[in-house]
Amino acid sequence: MTSRNLLPRKRLAIVAHDNRKAELMDWAHDNIAMLARHELYGTGTTGKMLEEALNLPVIRLLSGPLGGDQQIGAMIAEERVDMLIFFWDPMAAQPHDPDIKALLRLSVVWNIPMACNRATADFLLSSPFMAGDYEARQTDYSTYIKRKV
Numbered sequence: 382m383t384s385r386n387l388l389p390r391k392r393l394a395i396v397a398h399d400n401r402k403a404e405l406m407d408w409a410h411d412n413i414a415m416l417a418r419h420e421l422y423g424t425g426t427t428g429k430m431l432e433e434a435l436n437l438p439v440i441r442l443l444s445g446p447l448g449g450d451q452q453i454g455a456m457i458a459e460e461r462v463d464m465l466i467f468f469w470d471p472m473a474a475q476p477h478d479p480d481i482k483a484l485l486r487l488s489v490v491w492n493i494p495m496a497c498n499r500a501t502a503d504f505l506l507s508s509p510f511m512a513g514d515y516e517a518r519q520t521d522y523s524t525y526i527k528r529k530v
């Protein structure tokens with residue numbers, strides 16, 4: 382058994398807007414061996430495409446415009462997601478822009494490693510975080526929030 386087999390399973394949420402789905406699929410293909418080691422979540426269409434393209438199980442949530450971004454945001458707040466890959470579209474307005482902003486906001490609040498482009502996604506997958514020696518939940522915001530509850 383190689384040391385890579387000992388990697389802890391992370392919970393990865395993966396999302397892409399329509400104009401960036403091809404780029405995401407390309408990235409996912411290039412990283413299929415790494416992705417296969419983790420638990421994958423995706424918004425409706427992204428999740429379906431990933432599942433079919435990679436032949437890996439993906440836990441599918443609602444499509445983004447129907448609430449999928451909000452579902453992932455809730456999972457982040459409940460500490461049920463470890464990392465977000467979100468290829469959002471910087472060139473086209475989305476009908477559910479408030480949901481997108483809310484998801485990006487919660488990722489910052491909860492100090493979730495988040496990649497919005499391929500370069501950062503590559504850095505995240507090759508980072509020590511994937512080997513488990515980074516405590517993502519240590520954030521001033523979560524300390525603040527927990528004190529308030």
Ligand SMILES: O=C(CO)COP(=O)(O)O
Pocket residue numbers: 396397398399423424425426427428443444445446449450481
């Ligand atoms: O709209 C999305 C994220 O904001 C993604 O939704 P789909 O994966 O269903 O296309």
